Amino acid sequence: MDGDSQVIPDIPKGNVIFAVPKKGRLYEQCMKLLLGAGLDHIRPPRLDIAECKGLPVTLVFLPAHDIATYVGEGNVDLGITGYDVLQESGEGDNVETVMELGFGKCRLCVQAPVTSAIKDVSVLAGKRIVTSFPHLTKKFFDQFGDDKETKIKYVSGSVEAACGLGLADAVVDLVETGTTMKAAGLEVVAEVVASQTVLIANKSTPHRQLVERITRRIEGHITAERYLMISYNVSLENLSAAQAITPGKRSPTVTQLQEEGWYAVQALIEKKKSSDIMDQLSEVGATDILLFALQNSRM
Structure with missing residues (x-):
């Protein structure tokens, strides 16, 4: 360097x-x-x-x-x-x-003016395409044959303005929310790659050993961000139904309680599904349902 x-x-x-x-x-x-x-x-x-x-x-x-x-x-x-x-x-x-x-998360997409009403991306082969991703764009349009040499022009920014300024028939650009694309009067014709x-x-x-150690740390943090620990009590007759709702990453932890016929269960669940899972557990007879945040983890 x-x-x-x-x-x-x-x-x-x-x-x-x-x-x-x-x-x-x-x-x-x-x-x-x-x-x-x-x-x-x-x-x-x-x-x-x-x-x-x-x-x-x-x-x-x-x-x-x-x-x-x-x-x-x-x-x-x-x-x-x-x-x-x-x-x-x-x-x-x-x-x-x-x-x-x-x-x-975003998508690299071929975008064309809404007014063009293009439904088949292959009609853009051989046309003028502006993008910040010339390698991926060329690879994408090469699938339509060498007889249609697409004219790919690189720009480092403001790709979405190219069609409105008359520089391109379409653009290949990233789409996250789609707000910028729609404001420029463009629509997605095809996806090049999801990212x-x-x-x-x-x-x-x-430094392979240390790289693996860093990777484990990052994995542990991401798991802690995505998951919660759920704990609940359930009777033997409802245990199978409850376990089906909370299978965990590998399997739930099940411990027999002193009260005969009752079990304590712990499992990891996705944070975004936690409210629905708690509702489902209640419906199959689980009680004392608690959620715990994770600070970090090693799986």
């Missing part, structure tokens, strides 16, 4: 170098993730580097669209970026997609 030596000076030898987005929509979510995983750090003002406390990990803050390249070339060991950016970089064969992180934020690692990292 000679061109960026001012960004990551004097990294301690033996440290894992972990690249995270330096700004934008992913930055705040990544900071919460790192804190939850115990990767506490202090980022000095005006520097794109920070040392973690308690683990030999150096964080470097880089543009999200560069992270896949740095990881793929072995300049850094770990990185967080979008799956769309990873695929666009062409580094897919050089990095390991360690895990999906569950945030930053979310991913944790990636260089396949040849010399």
